[in-house]
Amino acid sequence: MSTHTVFRFPTRNDVEDIVSVQEEIPSLSKHEVLIKVRAVSLNSRDVQVATSTYPAYVKENPIPLSDAAGDIVAVGTEVRDLAKGDRVVVSFDITHQYGPQKDFLTCQGGGVDGVLAQYIARPASSVVKVPASAPQSYSELASLVCTGVTSWNALYGNVPLKPGQTVLVQGTGGVAMTALVLAKAAGATTIVTSSSDEKLEFVRSSLGADYCINYSKVPDWASKVLELTEGKGVSHIVEIGGIGTIEQSLQAIAPGGVISVVGYLAGCEPAQRPDVPLLSLLKNCVVRGVLIGPRCMLEDLVTFVDGRKLRFHIAKEYSFTREDIVAAYRALQSGKHVSKICIVMD
Incomplete structure (x- = not known):
């Protein structure tokens, strides 16, 4: 053989x-x-x-x-x-x-x-x-297999994204950028956070992000999100940082919104860890862990990206x-x- x-x-x-x-x-x-x-x-x-x-x-x-x-x-x-x-x-x-x-x-x-x-x-x-x-x-x-299905699951696996809503993605890695493309294709307004002005300029000019926030310059980026959304907050957050960013996400999320936790890249001192149950209760929001997704989601995603001819x-x-x-x-x-x-x- x-x-x-x-x-x-x-x-x-x-x-x-x-x-x-x-x-x-x-x-x-x-x-x-x-x-x-x-x-x-x-x-x-x-x-x-x-x-x-x-x-x-x-x-x-x-x-x-x-x-x-x-x-x-x-x-x-x-x-x-x-x-x-x-x-x-x-x-x-x-x-x-x-x-x-x-x-x-x-x-x-x-x-x-x-x-x-x-x-x-x-x-x-x-x-x-x-x-x-x-x-x-x-x-x-x-x-599409891992980052694609994770993004699809985050945006459609629980409370589906609707046109006209606002989606925030953290960072410029694979999940965040795939979610950006999918959200734009669905008619959503998009916000990207990163610590790099160079990366933010690229995602704005080349990938169509509507708003960009450098969190190293604006540590309280949730306040900027509320300003951009006229106090409403965002409907979906693709949460990459985990415990180190979840408090800002809970402040930026709209009442009834969905925070999809897909990563744990940002650390936090134990004494500074936020009270996630209380903050999520006050926002009446969903904080949901996303572990990739099943084959049926991959099939739906392939159909969607083909239909929209997304790149x-x-x-x-x-x-x-x-x-x-x-x-x-x-x-x-x-x-x-x-x-x-x-x-x-x-």
């Missing part, structure tokens, strides 16, 4: 621990498809996996990364709705079809092997076909070599990018 190149982490102390190995191309069960991977995208979770700081289960010697787009090159005998040649993406959790995430045992790049390989075999039930009319590149499509900013694409893969991880760690970092196979 033919072989292909796979990257694994036999030890997980640093991103430099990644190694390239030659393995047999996976054989198929009757309900699986074989995908030639064309592009993968990185998330902060991937650095955590590489450095043994990820809080959930990770298998031994994993193939890393969870987000891939590619082409089907073979199908199992019982697969009916997918065919050779289809362009596809694969759900973050290969068994998660509907409802909330219950565990992490079958999440790619953690509980099961990930997608940093030339070929992957996956259950047909975990795969979403991309319409032939979709204009997005493979890198853009790969970026997503890719900060940089790296090649499928060990040197470039390590460089991609380092670029992600630096935090200097806007939106997504990807690796292309060809």
Whole structure:
């Protein structure tokens, strides 16, 4: 049987621990498809996996990364709705079809092997076909799997976003920038917070953000949000910082609004931790944890971005070599990018 190149982490102390190995191309069960991977995208979770700081289960010697787009090159005998040649993406959790995430045992790049390989075999039930009319590149499509579904879940998974509402996103990473694109496409007013004037100017001029706030210059950014919204607050907040930013978010949210907690990047001294139950009660708002989302949300997202012909900013694409893969991880760690970092196979 033919072989292909796979990257694994036999030890997980640093991103430099990644190694390239030659393995047999996976054989198929009757309900699986074989995908030639064309592009993968990185998330902060991937650095955590590489450095043994990820809080959930990770298998031994994993193939890393969870987000891939590619082409089907073979199908199992019982697969009916997918065919050779289809362009596809694969759900973050290969068994998660509907409802909330219950565990992490079958999440790619953690509980099961990930997608940093030339070929992957996956259950047909975990795969979403991309319409032939979709204009997005493979890198853009790969970026929909984790950050895309997280953003979709934040905006539509509980109280759906409505046209004319205001959405605030924190930072300029993948989730924030994907949520920005989705919110703009839905007819929402958008606010972006960041500590970098350069990044804010880029998202304003290139990605269409309506308002930008530099939180290093305006620490009480909630007051600025209330000023911009004439005291109403925002309907949705994509909360990246966690305990370090949640108090400002609770002050900026509109009564009845939704704060979707998708990250925990900002720390806070124990004595300064806000009274989240009291503040959320006073605002009559929802503070909701978002852990990616099921396959059905990925399918809805693919339909939406195809219908609106949305495009997503890719900060940089790296090649499928060990040197470039390590460089991609380092670029992600630096935090200097806007939106997504990807690796292309060809």
